[in-house]
Amino acid sequence: MNKFSKRLAFALMACAAAGAAACQEQNKPEEKAAAPAPTTEAAPAPEAKTEAAATPAAEPAKPAETEAAAPAPAPAAEPEKKAEAPAAPAPAQPEQVAQAEPAAAPAAPAASSAAPNPDDPNSPPEGSRKPDGDAVYPNPVSDLAKSEGIKFEDGRYRNKDGDPLPVVTKDYMVDWGTWNGFRRYHDACHVCHGPNALGSTFAPNLGESLKTMDYNTFLATVSSGRVVNRAGTEYVMPAFGEDKNIMCYIDDIYTYIKARSQNMVDSHTGMPAGRPNGREDISPEAKKAAEECTG
Incomplete structure (x- = not known):
């Protein structure tokens, strides 16, 4: 007990000499564990610890400076440059496409009015017609009719009086x-009136007859029949008014x-004997009229 009292008194004296602050530092559990014994040599320990404490205080500042000095803004600037680079051509591409489309638009009407291309299987044939009946260019028949002032009406060409016209x-x-x-004439009429409407020994030459006969007289003769006496010979034209194979195609x-x-009047005009060299397409109106008549 006496030795312990002496040591305690010595320690108190040392604390008084080092100051109340150093004494409080010695009383912390960490420093008691670090100090081997409360001797006089333990007095400088607080100074060393104070320096050590100052050193870590300065060291944390270095990472802060390192982070501040790091080139953080550099990566942020690169995305901005990348965003600016495509921004210029982006609106230009739609404009170029929009300009290209109107430029190609006139190709559609040009193709429909261009001459038939023999290398194109989808090209309209010469003399063809559109679904609305209008002739597709080129159509030599339609072009000739227009040049001569012949109108196309109800599926066929007509003169100023509305009569069918070749x-x-x-x-x-x-x-x-x-x-x-x-076709229809050589199917039903040529037996009596001869091939190419040249007539026969028992029926007149219809080509000669139509030099003076108008359309209405022709229609009445075919539908109602007729009897003609020429030089003692009686010619009988049967009535075909009930025969659809005749009357549905009478205008043709x-x-x-x-x-x-x-x-026959002028060998340079009209249709010579034999088969025509070509034809134009049937119009929707003529096709519909024939179907309604024969049906």
């Missing part, structure tokens, strides 16, 4: 009505015979 080009390409009339038959009659 249209024959110099190459003997004909309108649809004349073409179909050629008339245009063919009229074309033959014109050729």
Whole structure:
């Protein structure tokens, strides 16, 4: 007990000499564990610890300076440059596409009015017509009719009085009505009136007859029949008013015979004997009228 009292008194004296602050530092558990014994040599320990404490206080500032000195803004600037680079061409591309589309638009009407291309299987054939009945260019028959002031109405060409009229080009390409009339005539009429409407020993030459006969007289004669006495010979024209194979195509038959009659007047016009060299397409109106009549 006496030794312990002496040591305690010595320690208190040392604390008084080092000051109340150093004494409090010695009383912390960490420093008691570090100090081997409360001797006089322990007095400088607080100074060393104070320096050590000052050193870590300065060291944390270095990472802060390192972070501040790091080139953090540099990566942020690169995305801005990348965003600016595509921003300029981006609006330019839609403008270029928009300019290219109107430039290609006129190609559609040009293709529909251009001459048929033999290398293109989808090209409209010569003499074809659109679904609305209008002729597709080039159509020599339609072009000739327009140049001569002949109108196209209700599926066929007509004169100023509305009567059916043949249209024959110099190459003997004909309108649809004349073409179909050629077929119908040689199917039902040529037995009596001869091939190419030239007549026979018992039926007159219809080409000659239509030089003076108008459309209405022709229609009445075919539908109601007729009896003619010429030089003691009686010619009987049967009535075909109930025969659909005749009356549904009467206008076509008339245009063919009229074309033959014109050729008999002037060999450079009209339709010569034989088969036409070509035709234009049937119009929707003519096709519909034939279907309704025969049906």
